[in-house]
Amino acid sequence: MSATQLSQSVAPTARAIVSTDTFKHSPALGAALALLGVKGSIPLLHGAQGCTAAAKVKLVNHFLEAIPLATTAMDEVSTVLGGEENIIQAVLALAKKSQPELVGVCSTALTATRGDDLAGAVRLLRKQQPQLAALPICVIESPDFMGGMQEGFAAAVASLLQTFAEPGAIIAGQITIVVGASLAPGDVQEIKDLVEAFGLDALLVPDLADSLDGHFAASASTAVAQGGVTVERLRLAGRSEQIVAIGASVLPAARLLAERCERPLVSFDHLMTLEAVDDLIRLLMQWSGRAVPERYRRQRRQVQDALLDTHFYFGHKQVALALERDLLTGVEAFLRSCGASIAIGLTPQMGDLHQLEQACGDVDLLISSSQASDLAGRMGVSLYRLGFPIVDRLGNGLRVSVGYGGLLNLVIGIGNQLLIDELAVNDFSSA
Known part of the structure; x- marks a missing residue:
């Protein structure tokens, strides 16, 4: 079953007026994350200081690393009159203080709703400040109403290319x-x-x-x-x-x-x-x-052996997913290849965790980010953490879930969790 088919099977009959337990993240955060994959870059979020602060807190808590993010610090006056001058001043300050190799200017809902011309501001900057003619700058449209973190990331990749x-x-x-x-x-x-x-x-x-x-x-x-x-x-x-x-x-x-x-x-x-x-x-x-x-031939044989060792624990298990669409597609395919079934799958654009809880019946495992920890407690199931953000586990920058090595990690990691849960239900300690 594809992610599209999943959305048809779990979409609520009546769309909720308000989201009460969302796991959606700003496209600007996703755009900033993509820009951090370019050496010497600084993501510059064009909006209020709070937009940048919120994104930075989430990224720092997930990666436990210093995250360079800058803001144009829009206030009430610039929001009404236009913030293009804020972009120019912010880029000037960054060029002088940090000497970046790339500045990525990302819009937010505040400035996109007003209609600030980011590309126009960059052209004006080039005209007014010829000494910055060689500074690489790219513009990313990433307002909150264009989707979520995944869409902002993709928009930044498209702009870079x-x-x-x-x-x-x-x-x-x-x-x-x-x-x-x-x-x-x-x-x-x-x-x-x-x-x-x-x-x-x-x-x-x-x-x-x-x-x-x-x-x-x-x-x-x-x-x-x-x-x-x-x-x-x-x-x-x-x-x-x-x-x-x-x-x-x-x-x-x-x-x-x-x-x-x-x-x-x-x-x-x-x-x-x-x-x-x-x-x-x-x-x-x-x-x-x-x-x-030979190392990959051996890894493949290790995956095959791990699938054999764990198939009793995956078989016929019902799993609930709350992930971004690309990750949901991959995890769904992985679980089905292991013999598990998808009870429900949800992306941030399809609904929130409250709707998942209402629509979900009995499941054996929940796979989502740390945001779903409270939900897992209410449902009485274990949470296997994938996605963003993960704030209650270490090593998120080193996690591997792709390739033969990543498959081995997933089979053993999820298999162990299912095994632990099964042992908890069938307690043979007093036998």
Whole structure:
């Protein structure tokens, strides 16, 4: 069953007037997260200070890292009269103080509703401040009414590719991989390692693996993103031998890049089943002319063994999902491949956790972010944490849920939780 079919099966009969327990996040937060995958970048949220503060708190709590975010600090007067001048002054201050390699200007609901012209403000900045002519700047429309975190992330990826990627001579062995918001930094590193194991050069857009994976940075500065793909590499994204999109949300951006630069495109909704990873492995073999490295052959056999060991615990289990759409699609496919059933699946655009609780019958497991911990307690089921934000577990920048290694983590992690729950119900300690 696809995510679209899921939405039809769980959509409430009467749309709620107000959301009472939402797990939706601002598109501006998603756009900022994508920009943090570019080395030396600063996301600049054009709106009130509270919009930036809320996004920063969530990102810091999830990654436990310093998060560079800036704001144009709109007040009552600039909100009424227009905030384009705030953008100019904010970029000037950032250029002087932080010397960023990229400034990403993201709209919020406040400024988008008024109709502030972000691109026009950047053009005026270039005209008034010629000394900033070489400063890379991209503009992202990410108001709250355009969707959620996933949509904002995809909008930022589209802007990065449209602004910087240029056609040109093909770079042999280079593969551009456009990734969506469902992939954690650990996932991005897993994909990068897999591609490079075949002797290919992986160009990830964006590359969160180097910026939010949790490591001591060589520089003490936290004013800009400390890792990620460079702007210079972004300019080469359209010159790869192949372009790969991972996640339906970023497929339109990858397709535009492929069409503009006349490059072949391959897309994956997810890399969370053996079949999907096998398909990618076959393509890498074809593109590189190399055999599969032994480490991945062994990992695949480990996944097969783990599936055999856990199939009694997954079989016929009813699972409820509350995740962003790309991640929901992958987790749904993974669970079905393990023999579990999806009792209900919800995305932030389809409803809130209160509606899920009302529509959900008896389930064996809930998979969602930390926001669903109270719901899991009320339902009397265990919560397996995936997605954003996760604030009551460590190592979120290192989590891996894709590739053979990620599948092994999921099978063992979820399988152990189901096993613990089963042992709790069938207590043999007094036997």
